[in-house]
Amino acid sequence: MSQTPAVPRILIVKLSSLGDVVHAMPAVQDLRLAYPQAQIDWVVEAAFAPLVARCEGVQQVIPCALRQWRKAPFSARTRSEWRAFKTRLQAQAYDAVIDLQGLSKSALVSWLARTTPGGKRYGLANQTEGSGFEAPARWVADVAIEIEPHVHAVQRSRILCAAGLGYVLQGPAQWGLRPGALVSVQPVKQGDNPFVPKKAVVALVHGTSRADKEWPQSSWVELGRRLNHAGFAVALLHGNAAEKATSEAIAAQLHDAWVWPAMALDAMTDTLAHCAGAVGVDSGVSHIAVALDLPHVQIYNFDTAWRTGPEVLAGTDAATAPRLPLRQVSVYGQPQPTVDAVWEAWDGLATPVLCQ
Template structure:
């Protein structure tokens, strides 16, 4: 059965079910001890889920006695296992896989409220409704299933929010969440830090060494800086800083990409950790780095969450929506923002092996940002005006 047909059948079935729904939740229960069980949905990528952690803290502050369960992408549950604002993690495989089984499982938990912080449609909102919870909140709420939400009357799209964290905090506020800041939560377990120390020692890397991280991979090709540029930058940094080591990070799928960069740098002070470190140890590595050079990636958000400076490279995406808090007083993050080269931008379906928009970021300007960061200079945002577009 095709995805579109499943969505159509689900939509019509839920419209019929909703027509006979007799639930009449009392709004005065929000923000009180009457809310005992909360389900938060943040079931997409690592970075998306990290952006949800301030909203989880908002809910914990407002509902200290409540059981807060979080529906997370199955692959990333280990990363959030020690988050103090989460009582239970429910693994989520995504799509329509085991959809009805999951809906029944959620219903048996008797949630009072569901907050969709970031989840793919058309599954997220139907799951919230089928859970049986009296209250269901989501922003943006402009999809076909919005009639199932408690906040369906005032319609909002993504353009209503300055940053992804603002969007999630707005959802928490609808649910009675307490005010909080934009800090992301990513605790580093002592055991994972100790394991990392042993790995570093086995490679002869002492505590005094300066570790510079490279994250060459990204969720889409359009967000990747070229491997050749990373290799050239690596050679320059090793020559400039005799005590530094380069740490290449990434997932198992990105190990070949990182290995090619390590081979091109051709130096002993390079460690390719992509696919080698367990995901749960990655926060400890990010905390140990002096800085991370990265595109718009989950590891970028991890580094920011553990207070490690980043040199973040943006073109397809807008740093103001998904980047670190660069440019603010006291920020140590450096952002280089270029323009979208192609019209229309195909983003996830970028046809280029090396996207021309990311190629507009030169090795020279990244090297300057790295040296300024290591020198302790304040973070900054470097923008460039766009030339005429390439029409695809």
């Protein structure tokens, strides 16, 4: 029986968006298990580089700024930054270049990357439900892998890597997202630690780039009141001025809530990791809460949780799922889930104790 050859140098190409980047992290953990000695590098949009740097097993993060460069493709700054990116990308040859995105932009990066004499480029051969796919991804790949169309976003990346590099997936997904040192997000009095609260903190992730994914402000207020009554403090996140205004409006109607200041993605991840749990809409930050293994309820206005939401353990069904203490669940409703449905889901989670 022949042994699978060692693959010491692997390049992951997954550029964006935030949620998609998070969903690719378990594939890195699989690669680490299959090839413990591998050097794994990752090309990603610069905005998400601090998060990828917190993914266990990633040795080098290679940031690019394709979103920015395409706004002014012929400017001197773009040309200079593009040359610097190519130099860094091509500084090392890889035994495997794995395009987990399947788009023209990721195919371009895969094509530009150098491979060793026996190295290969791997990519998707087809589109899966709810995900983008463009033909260059298949043309560039030396090995294009057919994926079952009805597949969870996390499993798509895991399956592609396993099929391409010849190993068998072992167990449920592990994200390997390790938070850094705690960042203070409140004014600190001398001798105080803002994260030794009298009450456990639940983060409410209401922000999303799509209006049709939002949950009504009145529902957030009612949920926050129930959390306060149950003994939890509430933290409200925001990523822009409009989301900050919403956070402030919600907090103003609660008796134990505070609005986080604007934070970089890495600082936000580190701070979120110290919360007792989170409730959020389908968004990148909400998926970070999943990767951090926080008790979490994810809210869906569309029946797409099967593709991007927390996965139910294999073998569960309608008869056994209610008895299974889950840490993370998705709640779907039209036109949106009710507060009662979200609260019931939260109340049924395997949550930590309120106070230490």
